[in-house]
Amino acid sequence: MRKIALLFPGQGSQKSGMGKNWFDQFAVAKQTFEEADEAIGFKLSELCFSGPAAELKMTEIAQPAILATSMAAYRVFQQEYGLAPTYLAGHSLGEFTALAASGSIRFADAIQLVNKRGIFMQQAVEQGAGTMAAVGGIEPSIIATWCTELSDETNSVVISNFNAPDQIVVSGHKSAVDALGKLAEREGARFTPLNVSAPFHSPIMRPAAALLALELDKYQYEEPKIPVISNVTARPYDNKDQIIPLLTEQMTGAVQWIDTMNYLKLQGITDVIELGPQAVLKKLAVKNAPQLKAYSLDLDEDAKQLQSDLVALAPAAPRAFVPRCLGIAVCLKNDNFNEAEYRSGVVAPYKELQDLAQQIEQSGEAPKQSQLVTAAGLLKQIMMTKRTPTAEQNRRWKQLMNDTGAQEWLVPWLSAQSDELEMEHSI
16 A cells, blocks of 8 residues: 655745635635634735735745645645545644644644744844855765854854755855855855845754744644654654644754655655645655655646546555444444434434445445545444443454454544544554
8 A cells, every 4th residue: 555645845935826726726725725814814815826926935924825825735635635644744834834734733823833933033133144055966974064164153054954965955154154155166066045034944043943932832732643754853743742842943953854754765655745835845855765756736737647646546445444334333332312412423424424335336436545534433423422332442443444454544543533532552
């Protein structure tokens, strides 16, 4: 079975017109932009769709704009493709998007947070005092040595992004970055100054990191329903308690994107799909892991290719799963004699299960992953309404997975329900 990771871009991917195609075609995207407008208190959507480009490049605008566009893409992806990802990963700002997509941060909260993040980052240094540049064609270890040699207590340059083996980004005081550029050119390496407003992911961002930590502390967080890879550790978050410290550390630390892609490869990921404006992370995926199939939903040709590749991405799912859910729903003992609750929590979902089974049968195709998730959710509702004891629920779920082989299609859903249902991790 093919395994999918979803990738969310960071600042620099913004463009005038971003998200307009999804806004025009899908109600769920339109709703996403409307939620973003309400959360931030002005028409962020109009800036996404029409610019002007100069305003859209402002850090405090670009960050919520990209996050809103990426979340719109994520919701369209969920609705139209029905593929459950194994991991989520975002580049810098995109890590906030990944956490929002995983359910750890409310979408409206994420919009407000990255708006403040952008303000803090811009205020951390005087305009023009810091900068960033991409360096390629030379070993990262040599670049790291240059950074050490050129830095002191008042003037510094550091590696801020390990994007790909041939694309390292440095960040710091302009004079130190310029000096590194001269060393790079002398050694025949590529050196490309970046059009950014501040030296992100460097120690110069410490004041911004301190302010962000205070801001992050004002919000509530949930456990990720889908594993999210941290930029700092290149490993999944262990729990929600890591959100504040890791997002704070990310402000001054390097984005470990090479290690992130290597981790995804080691976990058996076969396909990565970038959700957001442009295709920066798709290109980096090709550089880091050419064996992976990479898509960007923002590219029409990729969106079409993804539709045609759905058979490979979601192979014949267990046909017996939905009928077995129906069978379990019927034979469960009922201990809830509230007629209204029984009608809404047993009769109605059972009818939905019947309709779903009929729909799958009439299509002549294997059930989609999204249909298996729907069926599992309906069975869970019936179990809870009938007040089925937890021990029996555990036994039923485990037997259902073993008998139908549906577990690998339902790993994210099962993980999200495990605490509530006290299901065993071995399910």
